Amino acid sequence: PHNHDTISMAVIDKMGHIAVGTSTNGATFKIPGRVGDGPIVGSSAYADDEVGGCGATGDGDTMMRFLPCYQVVESMRQGMKPEEAAKDAISRITRKFPDFVGAVVAVDKKGSHAGACHGWTFQYSVQNPDMDDVQVFTVLP
Amino acid sequence: AELVRSDKFPVVVSTWPFLEAVRAAWRAVDNGSSAVEAVVEGCSACEELRCDGTVGPGGSPNENGETMIDALVMDGVTMEVGAVAAMRYVKDGIRAANLVMKYSQHTLLAGEGASAFAISMGLPGPMNLSSPESVKKWSDWKENRCQPNFRKNVVPDNDCGPYKPNNGAM
Numbered sequence: 008p009h010n011h012d013t014i015s016m017a018v019i020d021k022m023g024h025i026a027v028g029t030s031t032n033g034a035t036f037k038i039p040g041r042v043g044d045g046p047i048v049g050s051s052a053y054a055d056d057e058v059g060g061c062g063a064t065g066d067g068d069t070m071m072r073f074l075p076c077y078q079v080v081e082s083m084r085q086g087m088k089p090e091e092a093a094k095d096a097i098s099r100i101t102r103k104f105p106d107f108v109g110a111v112v113a114v115d116k117k118g119s120h121a122g123a124c125h126g127w128t129f130q131y132s133v134q135n136p137d138m139d140d141v142q143v144f145t146v147l148p
Numbered sequence: 149a150e151l152v153r154s155d156k157f158p159v160v161v162s163t164w165p166f167l168e169a170v171r172a173a174w175r176a177v178d179n180g181s182s183a184v185e186a187v188v189e190g191c192s193a194c195e196e197l198r199c200d201g202t203v204g205p206g207g208s209p210n211e212n213g214e215t216m217i218d219a220l221v222m223d224g225v226t227m228e229v230g231a232v233a234a235m236r237y238v239k240d241g242i243r244a245a246n247l248v249m250k251y252s253q254h255t256l257l258a259g260e261g262a263s264a265f266a267i268s269m270g271l272p273g274p275m276n277l278s279s280p281e282s283v284k285k286w287s288d289w290k291e292n293r294c295q296p297n298f299r300k301n302v303v304p305d306n307d308c309g310p311y312k313p314n315n316g317a318m
Contacts, residue, residue, distance in 0.1 A: 011200040014169055016162040018177055018186040023157060025224035026183035030191040030241040032208040032215050032277075036289055036297050039210050045218030046231035046245070046256060054224030064163040068298075112163055118156030132166060134174040135159045141170045 013045060015052050015062025017114050025116065027052035027060045027076075034067070043067025049077030058084045059116050061093075065109020065126075073100045079113045089113035090121035097123045110146065122146040158183075160190065166203075169194040184223050184246070191219070191242035198279075205239040206279030211297065211309070213286035215277035217241040221249055229255045232262040237274035244271055 013031040020026075029051040033043050044050035044067035051067070053076035054060040061076035075096040082092035093113045100107050108126030122131050122144065129146040158177040162170050173190025177183065195204030202208055205215055219241030220231040230249025233256060238244055244266035248257055257265055267273045289295070294308035302311040 011164040011166075012202045014163060014166055014191055014194040014199055014203050016160065016169065016173060016187050016190050018161075018173055018183040018190070019157055019159040020177050020183040020186065021158050021180065022182075024183045026187045026222060027224070028187035028191045028219070028221040028242050028245070030195055030203050030217070030219040030245075032202060032204065033210070033218055034298070035208045035285070036294070037208075037210045038298055039212050039214070040234060040259075041210070041298070042218060042233040042258065046220045046233040048220060048222055048229045048231065048255065052220055052222060054222050055227065056224040060161075060224060062161070062163050110163070112161055114159060114161045118159040120159075120161050129163075130165050132162045132164065132170045133160065134170050135156055137156075141165075141167045141174070143165045143167075 011064070013051065013064040015064055015112070017052070017054065017060035017062055017112075019060075019114070019116070019118060023056070023116065025054045025056050025060045027054040027062060029062065044071035047071050049074040051076065053077045053080045055080055055084070056116065059089065059114050061111055061113050063109065063111045066107060069100060069104050069107050070109050075100065075111050079111055083113065083115055088121070089115050089119050090123070093121050093123035097125050101125050124148050158186075160186065162190065164199070166194050166199050168197055169199065184221065187221060188242050188246050192240065195239065195241055201281065204241070205277040206282050209278070209282045209286040211294070213278065213283065215282055217244075217277070219245040221245045223249065231256040232266065233258040235262040235266065236260055237263045237277065238266045238271055239273070239275065239277060240266070240271050247271070
């Protein structure tokens with residue numbers, strides 16, 4: 008039932024300013040009126056110029072209870088690297104919901120990036136001045 | 149503000165191999181667009197391409213067969229946020245979210261209020277967000293007795309609604 012269900016994107020511009028965004032049409036066969044994590048700030052995405060940005064994808068009904076992207080940015084604020092922050096945010100969910108399926112991608116204000124996932128193999132895409140075209144990174148659960 | 153100098157900038161990072169979305173954001177930010185503008189361009193490209201049928205119109209029908217849109221944009225400089233939830237009849241989710249951020253003091257608009265706001269601020273609509281594919285998916289699901297679904301502790305437990313609470317399970 009799970010597929011690539013959301014785009015969540017972070018951009019750092021030439022000024023070093025960070026923005027994030029998310030767009031989705033939600034879960035298939037959801038109950039009318041259901042809102043997932045997509046439009047919830049801190050859940051599907053979060054950004055702070057002083058720290059970095061984060062995007063999330065997966066089972067929004069579960070993820071939105073943990074604000075994983077707020078957690079990722081706060082962990083990086085406390086000094087964690089993107090990889091450590093991403094893994095920590097996912098583990099906070101899986102401790103309570105072992106069957107959870109989802110992923111986060113983190114980028115710090117210097118442009119370092121990493122992902123973490125559970126229940127599926129996650130891929131995220133990056134382009135920066137070192138790359139001629141988009142590069143896809145694969146993250147194993 | 150101090151200009152941050154790094155050969156790592158600009159950077160675009162996105163969930164999944166949505167290559168055209170990343171390229172659209174990259175083109176924008178590499179040409180000098182702001183991070184917010186680039187995020188909007190990138191996510192908007194995915195909506196137009198209907199990335200995997202899970203972004204934009206024409207996918208993920210709900211129990212009534214209707215597609216609704218959720219989207220969010222956040223500016224990490226000002227910490228401003230614009231978002232739309234369960235938006236009907238308007239296909240441009242991230243642009244609608246950006247309009248909420250730019251032209252209101254609110255953070256999140258939902259349902260038909262979000263649609264009306266987005267249209268009043270210039271986005272196309274109202275329009276039908278279904279596609280032949282989403283209609284087919286929904287009718288197949290109805291034929292399969294509405295399985296799978298997101299109900300729990302209801303009767304009937306393996307058929308279409310209307311549903312009511314299963315008091316034995318409560």
